[in-house]
Amino acid sequence: MANPSLLILAGDGIGPEVMAEVRRVIDWFGANKDLTFDVSEDLVGGAAYDNHGTPLHDDTMAKAQKVDAVLLGAVGGPKYDDLDFSVKPERGLLRLRKEMDLFSNLRPAQCFDALADFSSLKKDIVSGLDIMIVRELTSGVYFGEPRGIHREGNERVGINTQRYTESEIARVARSAFELARKRSNKVCSMEKANVMESGILWRDVVQEIHDAEYPDVELSHMYADNGAMQLVRAPKQFDVIVTDNLFGDVLSDCAAMLTGSLGMLPSASLGLPMANGRPKAMYEPVHGSAPDITGQGKANPIACILSFAMALRYSFDEGAHADLLEGAVERVLADGARTADLMGPDGGTPISTTEMGDAILAAL
Amino acid sequence: MANPSLLILAGDGIGPEVMAEVRRVIDWFGANKDLTFDVSEDLVGGAAYDNHGTPLHDDTMAKAQKVDAVLLGAVGGPKYDDLDFSVKPERGLLRLRKEMDLFSNLRPAQCFDALADFSSLKKDIVSGLDIMIVRELTSGVYFGEPRGIHREGNERVGINTQRYTESEIARVARSAFELARKRSNKVCSMEKANVMESGILWRDVVQEIHDAEYPDVELSHMYADNGAMQLVRAPKQFDVIVTDNLFGDVLSDCAAMLTGSLGMLPSASLGLPMANGRPKAMYEPVHGSAPDITGQGKANPIACILSFAMALRYSFDEGAHADLLEGAVERVLADGARTADLMGPDGGTPISTTEMGDAILAAL
Numbered sequence: 162m163a164n165p166s167l168l169i170l171a172g173d174g175i176g177p178e179v180m181a182e183v184r185r186v187i188d189w190f191g192a193n194k195d196l197t198f199d200v201s202e203d204l205v206g207g208a209a210y211d212n213h214g215t216p217l218h219d220d221t222m223a224k225a226q227k228v229d230a231v232l233l234g235a236v237g238g239p240k241y242d243d244l245d246f247s248v249k250p251e252r253g254l255l256r257l258r259k260e261m262d263l264f265s266n267l268r269p270a271q272c273f274d275a276l277a278d279f280s281s282l283k284k285d286i287v288s289g290l291d292i293m294i295v296r297e298l299t300s301g302v303y304f305g306e307p308r309g310i311h312r313e314g315n316e317r318v319g320i321n322t323q324r325y326t327e328s329e330i331a332r333v334a335r336s337a338f339e340l341a342r343k344r345s346n347k348v349c350s351m352e353k354a355n356v357m358e359s360g361i362l363w364r365d366v367v368q369e370i371h372d373a374e375y376p377d378v379e380l381s382h383m384y385a386d387n388g389a390m391q392l393v394r395a396p397k398q399f400d401v402i403v404t405d406n407l408f409g410d411v412l413s414d415c416a417a418m419l420t421g422s423l424g425m426l427p428s429a430s431l432g433l434p435m436a437n438g439r440p441k442a443m444y445e446p447v448h449g450s451a452p453d454i455t456g457q458g459k460a461n462p463i464a465c466i467l468s469f470a471m472a473l474r475y476s477f478d479e480g481a482h483a484d485l486l487e488g489a490v491e492r493v494l495a496d497g498a499r500t501a502d503l504m505g506p507d508g509g510t511p512i513s514t515t516e517m518g519d520a521i522l523a524a525l
Numbered sequence: 526m527a528n529p530s531l532l533i534l535a536g537d538g539i540g541p542e543v544m545a546e547v548r549r550v551i552d553w554f555g556a557n558k559d560l561t562f563d564v565s566e567d568l569v570g571g572a573a574y575d576n577h578g579t580p581l582h583d584d585t586m587a588k589a590q591k592v593d594a595v596l597l598g599a600v601g602g603p604k605y606d607d608l609d610f611s612v613k614p615e616r617g618l619l620r621l622r623k624e625m626d627l628f629s630n631l632r633p634a635q636c637f638d639a640l641a642d643f644s645s646l647k648k649d650i651v652s653g654l655d656i657m658i659v660r661e662l663t664s665g666v667y668f669g670e671p672r673g674i675h676r677e678g679n680e681r682v683g684i685n686t687q688r689y690t691e692s693e694i695a696r697v698a699r700s701a702f703e704l705a706r707k708r709s710n711k712v713c714s715m716e717k718a719n720v721m722e723s724g725i726l727w728r729d730v731v732q733e734i735h736d737a738e739y740p741d742v743e744l745s746h747m748y749a750d751n752g753a754m755q756l757v758r759a760p761k762q763f764d765v766i767v768t769d770n771l772f773g774d775v776l777s778d779c780a781a782m783l784t785g786s787l788g789m790l791p792s793a794s795l796g797l798p799m800a801n802g803r804p805k806a807m808y809e810p811v812h813g814s815a816p817d818i819t820g821q822g823k824a825n826p827i828a829c830i831l832s833f834a835m836a837l838r839y840s841f842d843e844g845a846h847a848d849l850l851e852g853a854v855e856r857v858l859a860d861g862a863r864t865a866d867l868m869g870p871d872g873g874t875p876i877s878t879t880e881m882g883d884a885i886l887a888a889l
């Protein structure tokens with residue numbers, strides 16, 4: 162059988178730096194675990210714009226559709242701030258999500274024991290935290306039409322449309338319930354059904370899918386504003402949270418920050434099964450392109466490495482190898498390896514991106 | 526000159542309980558400070574629905590338009606969960622906001638010294654916190670058309686419209702800049718200009734108003750997801766935050782929870798000046814109707830009392846009297862008075878709603 166294929170889109174800022182460490186991890190699995198991938202690389206975001214005048218070339222899009230999984234670094238940077246909306250780095254990312262139809266975005270917010278002190282929250286509130294936010298990723302106000310800025314009389318008007326169909330809600334709800342069954346069997350769905358009709362439909366459909374197909378899973382509903390509060394107040398009350406594209410964007414970042422270590426958090430974006438049974442998939446760290454530290458060897462590669470671990474688990478059914486990699490990361494942290502973002506108030510000497518990669522390879 | 530007029534809409538759940546304490550405070554100012562209000566009362570939310578079959582009677586709406594300020598308690602409760610969207614308790618509140626055109630919603634997130642331990646965040650991250658969130662309150666996805674749930678083929682589709690005109694953005698921006706000038710002269714505007722055109726217009730208009738009218742104020746822009754993160758990571762970096770209706774809903778609740786004591790936080794919703802120069806205005810606590818503790822005398826009346834202090838300041842230009850009232854509240858807290866919501870992990874005996882009212886009157 163052919164090797165599974167990976168497309169690496171390292172992107173902008175620290176993207177290429179952290180991805181370099183992922184490549185070494187991929188090579189390690191090839192050399193030591195007989196797990197070899199066909200790896201290709203291409204451009205996305207500002208890097209693609211600089212070369213092709215578009216944040217995602219059609220050829221790259223076509224490649225992404227064909228591979229078993231895409232690994233993405235990060236997109237964006239101040240250099241591109243004044244570009245027209247249609248060619249901003251983010252459009253490349255959004256096009257990948259939309260055209261690959263990656264409707265289910267898994268964002269774990271997990272607090273690593275060794276790092277519980279880094280949170281701005283009290284240790285007992287976050288230690289042991291392990292939430293999975295399932296964010297709808299291909300619809301809602303990110304993609305709804307009509308949209309744009311136009312003139313009405315003598316003023317400008319900005320419009321976006323929040324739009325959800327029943328089937329769009331149903332499929333991401335299923336994905337959340339499936340995940341919950343492998344975890345604590347508990348889902349909390351968040352919307353603003355008290356003010357938005359799209360929220361009412363969201364709530365109704367999630368409830369219907371639950372009652373018809375997942376009655377064994379414990380389901381609750383919460384308004385998204387209360388959700389933000391509860392995440393800050395007592396995050397451990399949650400296991401799986403399912404929510405729409407925009408609320409998911411804000412709430413998952415809020416949840417991520419609870420852990421205090423953004424440089425640690427991976428994500429998976431999953432679509433429908435391909436002919437080979439694997440889901441369309443893209444994996445990326447939750448952190449951004451971090452232009453302020455780009456090129457200084459300071460970036461923490463762990464979020465990107467753990468995104469590859471998610472790829473092993475969700476695309477390649479290699480749960481044991483994912484565990485192995487995640488275990489290596491935890492050991493390295495427990496041993497005190499710290500990149501600059503993980504320096505506590507008492508200081509210490511940070512190690513570089515490559516040194517963190519070295520440490521993880523050694524632990525493997 | 527006629528006494529200034531107040532319309533009290535105590536609403537549902539703990540609304541009437543906390544409002545009873547506000548009435549005593551109002552009476553105290555009449556008896557001791559020669560500051561007498563013409564107070565009337567009426568129904569809103571579920572209470573109005575129970576009596577009139579609508580969450581806000583037209584007569585009540587008309588009264589609200591005429592008074593100098595409305596004081597609102599809280600709306601909603603499980604009893605009304607299955608009502609049709611059009612008559613839900615929340616619609617009464619939203620109608621007041623919309624028809625009174627209360628476009629500028631001020632939500633202070635302030636951490637009281639005596640209560641810094643109640644926050645789920647570390648004390649040094651939140652002690653002394655004093656943020657003002659200015660939320661646009663009469664437009665955006667809460668009110669945009671088209672909206673609703675309809676059928677397309679054989680499935681339902683839920684739609685809401687995010688819509689902002691230039692002048693809607695401009696007026697709330699001005700209100701934020703004015704406030705900033707009385708505080709630390711710093712505004713951070715939040716949107717998702719990287720994915721929403723309405724966010725691009727928001728950012729542009731805020732910047733234009735700044736450059737033309739408030740160049741002395743320090744202005745920054747942040748994506749709303751990053752805003753949620755930064756609020757959790759280091760909230761004291763902010764002074765005034767200005768944002769749209771939906772982001773404001775979620776971010777202000779997130780900010781409120783940072784303080785650890787939701788029962789403490791007031792809000793003001795301000796509109797255009799009336800003929801007498803006072804702005805159209807409604808004041809309400811940030812907390813909800815708290816059905817779980819309704820009728821038990823457990824509710825904390827402070828948020829509602831501090832909302833009246835905001836009324837003194839913003840509607841009646843009685844800053845000194847507002848200071849007096851706020852000072853009394855701080856003293857009472859420093860002396861250790863605690864309602865049930867303010868019980869720390871070490872326990873203690875909570876005082877009742879009325880006892881908290883007694884303590885504040887005594888401190889005055």
Ligand SMILES: CC(C)[C@H](C(=O)O)[C@@H](O)C(=O)O
Nearest residue numbers: 237251254255410719720750
């Ligand atoms: C970069 C941006 C377009 C993106 C989003 O808003 O979805 C990011 O914030 C994310 O959460 O992945």
Ligand SMILES: CC(C)[C@H](C(=O)O)[C@@H](O)C(=O)O
Nearest residue numbers: 355356386601615618619774
């Ligand atoms: C009760 C509800 C309609 C309201 C809102 O969403 O605006 C509330 O959450 C608030 O923030 O005042």
